[in-house]
Amino acid sequence: MKQQSNVKQIARQRIQILFEQAKKVAKADPKLAAQYVLSARKIAMAAKTRLPVEFRRETCKECNAMFVQGVNCRVRIKQKREPHVVVTCLNCGNQTRIMFREKKEKRELEQDNYSNEASC
Numbered sequence: 001m002k003q004q005s006n007v008k009q010i011a012r013q014r015i016q017i018l019f020e021q022a023k024k025v026a027k028a029d030p031k032l033a034a035q036y037v038l039s040a041r042k043i044a045m046a047a048k049t050r051l052p053v054e055f056r057r058e059t060c061k062e063c064n065a066m067f068v069q070g071v072n073c074r075v076r077i078k079q080k081r082e083p084h085v086v087v088t089c090l091n092c093g094n095q096t097r098i099m100f101r102e103k104k105e106k107r108e109l110e111q112d113n114y115s116n117e118a119s120c
């Protein structure tokens with residue numbers, strides 16, 4: 001049991017590193033960023049761990065694009081039924097819906113990127 005949680009911990013660290021890298025190169029090299037995103041996804045799958053919320057918010061699950069605000073994504077806030085954000089990937093056209101109440105998971109990270117969410 002102990003070993004398994006270790007695997008997950010390592011996986012999560014790696015995902016975080018890949019995510020940071022993807023963010024860094026997203027503007028200069030979107031293809032490389034997508035590769036990082038894909039790798040992170042594979043690690044998550046292999047370790048059977050979930051991707052962080054911000055990862056799901058800022059990447060496209062269809063084409064693995066790393067979203068750059070105002071460049072390859074469109075963010076809209078909708079109020080239908082309950083408030084949610086719709087992120088459209090301008091690379092492949094896929095839409096991701098993010099519910100505000102999606103906070104069942106424990107927050108491992110203190111950072112909160114919500115404030116500039118609707119800026120593009």
Ligand SMILES: [Zn+2]
Nearest residue numbers: 060063089092
């Ligand atoms: Zn996409």
